[in-house]
Amino acid sequence: MDFKSSEQAVGPRSEDVLPTTATAAVKVVIVGGFGVGKTTLVGSVSEIRPLTTEETMTQAGVGVDDTQGVERKTSTTVAMDFGRISINEELVLYLFGTPGQERFWFLWRGLFEGALGAVVLVDTRRLEVSFDVIGRLEERGVPFVVAVNNFPDAPDHPLEELRSALDLPASVPIVLCDARQRGSSRDVLMTLMRYLQNLATTQEAS
């Protein structure tokens, strides 16, 4: 981390300071396998350079509150990168990029609680990683859209072929994206928001 090597005190850079009018925050979770481009997507739309928060997990698993014999357990540090978009003077949107494995989700209590929704970021070269993620989100009732990060060397699949390969319900949007492009990443978030807007409208009507 940069700050440790500099003389400057720890904390946000002056350009990363939120206005004092910021009173509310919402979050969206970007889920995907290792190397699928979560941090790239977060970084391309974030107004701050992505930050990292880390939790330590012992080999024995999460939720084990036993401090005895701590020195014998191997601990693993799991990192989660996140970024921020100021929506207006009061509202701030945070984007969290989290690994696809559900056992990591518990490291950050309430990661999905209160989240507006999720983006499942998919690499077509490793489609199998996404099955589990989609299943878990459905179980938890977290609304999500699927974004296929278009790697140059990835085989070209039509989206509808991917939809059936992922066994995705017809109602769930699936889009192509280039996570390196700000506009493209923004469009992914927009797809999620429009989907949520439709869900809200449908629920209001029923």
Added chain:
Amino acid sequence: MSDAGGDWEESSPERLYVITGGRSGSSTPATLDLVTLIVARSGPAPGMQPEHAAITRICQAPLSVAEISAYLGLPVSVVTVLLSDLLAEDKVLARAPVQAARLPDRALIEAVIDGLQKL
């Protein structure tokens, strides 16, 4: 733990145990979310634990719990414990996150859409 006080790792469980006085996040109120915005009511006071002082210093403007964790290089679970102390002593204010409750709030979603369109 004969090497306590030696060159322990930044994120070692031992170090984090000391910072929180042995408390874990599970004993703290569940009201602090990753995106709860924290604002200091005043600056660092003399005699404050360094981590408490650091939080009150960087939270002169609102910062989320996740950002505090990132800037201090401490896990969210530890930051939550530290924030509970500061909240109890009225040193910081917590602005609760907008809960998407059971239904997504359409007005909220539309505000986000408006904001994203301006990007």
